[in-house]
Amino acid sequence: MRRLLLCAALAAATQTERVLVRFDDYASSEKHRATVSRKLGPEGRHWASADRRRRHPTDFLALHLTRGARRALRTFRVDLDRSTLKPLWRNLTQAQARYKVIVAPGKEASETWHHGERGQNSTIAIFDTGLRSNHPHFPKQPDERINWTSERTLADTFGHGTFIASVVAGISEECPGFAPSSSLRIHKVFTNQQVSYTSWFLDAFNYLLYKGDVDVINLSVGGPDFADRPFGDKVKEIVASGITLVSAMGNDGPAWGTLNAPGDAVEVIGVGASEADSGRVAAISSRGFPLGDRIPRMKPDYVAPGMGVLGAIPGGASCSPNHGTSVASPSVAGVAALVVSAARRAGTSIKNPAMVRQCLNEASTSTSESMWAQGFGRINSLKAVQCAETYTPRxxxxxxxxxxxxxxxxxxxxxxxxxxxxxxxxxxxxxxxxxxxxxxxxxxxxxxxxxxxxxxxxxxxxxxxxxxxxxxxxxxxxxxxxxxxxxxxxxxxxxxxxxxxxxxxxxxxxxxxxxxxxxxxPDKRKRLLWDASHSLTYPPSFSPRDNLNQNADLLDWNGDLPYTNFRGLFRRLRSRGYHIDVWYEDLSCINLDEYGALLLVDAEDIYSQDEIQAVHAGGTSLFIVADWADAALREQARFFDDNTQVAWEPAVGGANVVELNKVLKPFDVALGGGAWEGALPQAFGAGSRFESGSVIARAPVGSYVVKTRLEKRVSLKRGGTVKVEAPQAVLAAVSSDKGRAVVFGDTGCLDDWKRTGRACWELLEASVAFAVSGVRSPAIFPDGARLQEPLVIGEVPLDTPPSPLLKKYSRHYDASPPYVADPPPKPQVCGARDMRxxxxxxxxxxxx
Structure with a gap:
């Protein structure tokens, strides 16, 4: 056994990760490698270069490091070389049945061209999948084409980069670009299999900083990882150099909480998609405020046509339609180039991204939809150019x-x-x-x-x-x-x-x-408090998806807030007269007596002893909605990222059932975990489903427990469920001298993100009404559901110490009661210390 442990330790120490090592200065790659060699020894055993050959100065190296070597570089800034960005378009055939208007948005700039502005004084860089030489839409060859990927070709067989370049600066009469006279630079940062690394983007960014002659960059890409620090820091440096950066916001609408990085950054122009004919925000366009802030900030900044947009294809002179925020972003990048060109023509020599955005803001018109779907709305390019011609700094x-x-x-x-x-x-x-x-x-x-x-x-x-x-x-x-x-x-x-x-x-x-x-x-019974401080989402943690039946996303990244993926729930409760407050701090820091019920929805984090005492001291009523919790499935959710050479491991399942059971203990109610799925009773909401939830294992006499037949998921593979004959408890309502509690095992029918069934609003309304006032809906909690003897089904997950990953990502671990060998808890500090x-x-x- 001792030998096995030693071998495992040695294997872990020699496993490599693809990382970025960042430096404070710009120098040659050789100089930086010499610095690493002095720390780790010669290249070969503990580290190897993953860099491409470059001639311009750099402030980073891409390396393969063993974990031991990474620890030796702890005084350096070392981050994973990630691969989370993807091109953001969809094939038009998926939407043809409901949207058949085909447009060439560049033609909107015809008035601007007649005004004398065609982008002739601006330079645009396209970061995408490349562009072939001698393409008929670009008879004047791009001034520069550079391949930063591992492929040996600049050709674009995927088609994304070709299309985007044509919307910005193509000269086809059928589908012209917004700035057809601009200087075009092509930077291939994606392979034709849509693979990319942060390091490829950083190389391209550094090259532009070195050259210093680009005005606008278009990034028709995005992903949920707003915490990619090397990428985010470099974006700031790019904008600080005077370059206006435009990026797509994502195609995950109409759900909220789906904005993509880097378009969600404050210094980046984020673009959503609109319908060309109506001007309304396209259904596919991502919505909701940037999740990295935790406090709402306006994004996207603008929308542009993103449905049925015509653009170039790799292999010919014709135009073909596509849609997505990918094809909306280059429209705004093209207008930005027109603004820069107009300002330069008017005598402005300083590159000023704030000026570009201020002129775009003044030239935009919004619809009646939320600004978290459209920003300032659609841009009028002529008005933006006229603003630039007379601009004064402000x-x-x-x-x-x-x-x-x-x-x-x-x-x-x-x-x-x-x-x-x-x-x-x-x-x-x-x-x-x-x-x-x-x-x-x-x-x-x-x-x-x-x-x-x-x-x-x-x-x-x-x-x-x-x-x-x-x-x-x-x-x-x-x-x-x-x-x-x-x-x-x-x-x-x-x-x-x-x-x-x-x-x-x-x-x-x-x-x-x-x-x-x-x-x-309002009356206390109309006031609800949403606990937002116990939700763990990606990034930074690997929080697995709540609905195990959908495989489009492996991660839970939508925020789990009434303003994001639970917006439908929020609006339903508002329509019934409830006032919902959202609380981002420790539950011991607020007077819970002010509220009719506390809502704990999809909680993954730890509840400290102080919080649990605060909840029960005044008899606070609870409405708890859980999700799946299964150790075997959590293990199956682990995956090895071939790109970064890192194993991703969930910190917790869909919900932290162990912690929720601690909160429920005074009510003698406990969740049993598992991952169960099946149809819910018709009364809950026609067509609603229990998608991947925990069942209820314990409930006291006198409580109401609703059961239904479900299948249990035992594998994440398709068809990985088994039938269980006995009905399972999915909903419980308890009223006692401790207060009232309603427990439902799954968020699936309340969550707007990737819901496979219908919403269960009837269940929601009845559960909240019971929690705040004890009023029982016979349709949801029938007389026959009242327990005559205690519910005892299966096992209850054991209370074990939090895993190292949960400790790492928890906002409340320091305030939790110490387990054996844990440090004593830190005192909880209430209130925002940076607010005045x-x-x-x-x-x-x-x-x-």
Whole structure:
């Protein structure tokens, strides 16, 4: 046994990972490799280069490292060389039955061309799958074609790169590009099998930084990994150099919480897809705020035609239709090139991505849909060019105002319910576009309004590159008057040579108008609290999908919030008069007595002893919705990433049943785990299904337990279920002196993401009504479901110490009761430590 353990340890130590080692300076690859050699010894045993030959300076190396060697480089910045970005288009034939309008969006720029602007003073780089030489849509050969991939050809047999390049700068009369006279640079960063690495993008980015002659980059790619630090840091550096970066937002609509990186970054222009004829947001276009922020920030920035768009094909002169945000992004990149060219023609010599965005903002028209689906809407290229011709540097805020009571549904879901007097605040991230320079700073905020609205904000904040964001919280004071209240948040931005010093400098003030409806505090039975602090999603953790029947996504990455993939649930409860607050902190930091019920939906994280005590101290009612929990299936969900040479292991299953059972213990209710699926009772919602859930194993006498026949999943392979004759308990409702609790084993019929059956809104409404008031729906909880003896079915998962992965990703582990050999818990700190109260001035106050 000892020898086996030693062999296993040696195998782990010699297993290699493909990583990026980043340096603080730009130098030749040879110099950086010499630095690594001095630390690890000669190349060969512990490390090997994964680099391509390059002639330009670099600030990173791509290496294959053993784990032991990676530990030896712990003083360096070492990250996985990831492969999460994918081209974002779909074949038109999938949508032909419902959408048959075919358009060439470049023709929208005909007025701009007649105005004299065709992009002749701009240079655009396309990062994609390449472009063949001598393509008829590009008779003037691209100025540069470079292959950064492992393939030996620049040709594009996949077709994505060819199509995108034509929408930006093609000259075909049938499907012209927006900027046909621009200079075009082709950078192949995807193979024709759609494989890519972060290192290939970094090489291409560094080359552009070295050359310094590109104005706009189009990235018709995306993925859920907003935490790819090397990629994100390099994107900031690219924009800081004056390059405007445009990216697609994803094709996972109409579900919310589906925005892709890098388009969700504050410094990147993110583009969604619209229907060409109606202008409405296309159903496929991703929606919802950027999940890396945890506080809503406006994205996407714009929409452009993304359905039935005509573009070039690799093998001929004809045009062919495609759709997706991939084909919408190059439209905006083309307009951005027109803006840059117009500014240069008007005498502007400095590259300014903030100017580009400010002109695009002024030239856009939105529809009545939410800004988290469309941003500023569709762009008029002529208006954008005219803005650039007369541009003066300025600071602008995004969105320009925040009128919650009248700009609905544009500000939905934040405008879907009023502020409550003395209740939780509305939180929002305001984007600042700094046309004054690459570096700026929000140095002061002043709030001009009456005392009914209290504003807190995160400042001072550095604005780099050319943009940034700061968080704002708006709350109604306990003695606020009922009705609509208005005010102006004055924002001061400094942006000059004194920005980073202590010396005084002149600042620019800009006003952000706010209007909010304040309502009286509703009856406790109409107030619900959503626990958002116990959801673990990708990134950073490998949280496996909740619905094991769908294989399109291996990861749970949609946020699990009422504003994202549970938006349908949120809207249903709002339509029934409930007010839903979302809580992102420890449950011991809020007065739970204010709420009729606490909603624990798809919780994966640990519940500390303090939280459990807080929940039960005042008899808080619960509505708990779980998901699958099966150790064998979790093991099967592990996979080895051939690209990065890393094994991905789930930190937990669909839900953390062990922790939920701790919360449920005072009610004598316990989930049994497993992964069960099948049809739900008709009363729950016609056509609704139990998709991959945990069954209920324990419940006390007098509780209501609803059972149905299900199949148990024993394998992740297709057909990996077995029939079980005995009906399984899927829903339980308990009322006791401890309070009330409703437990349902699966989120599948409540989650908008990849739902295979119909929604179970009847179940939702009945469960919440029982939790808040004890009112029982006979259709959902029939008389025959009342237990005459305790429910005891199968085993209950054992309470074992959290796994190392769960400890790593948990937000609450430090506050949990220590297991054997664990360090003592850290004290829980309540409240956002980076938020400050903004000084309130008289309503008419102005600094200018």
């Amino acid at each position: 600071v602008t805020l995004v969105p320009p105002s925040f009128h919650l009571e009248k700009d609905c549904p544009y500000l939905s879901p934040l405008c879907d319910q009023p502020l409550i007097r003395g209740g939780l605040p509305i939180s929002f991230n305001v984007t600042v576009l700094n046309g004054l320079g690459v570096l700026g700073r929000v140095t002061d905020l002043q709030w001009a309004s009456d005392s009914s609205l209290v504003v807190e904000a995160q400042y001072p904040v550095t604005l780099w590159p050319f943009a940034g964001a700061f968080a704002v919280r708006i709350r109604a004071s306990p003695d606020a008057s009922i009705g609509v209240h208005t005010g102006k948040l004055w924002v001061r931005v400094d942006s000059n040579e004194k920005t980073c010093s202590d010396a005084s400098s002149d600042g620019r003030w800009v006003a952000w108008e706010i209007s909010v409806e304040i309502a009286a505090k 109260a903004v000084e309130t001035r008289d309503e008419g106050w102005s600094p200018v």
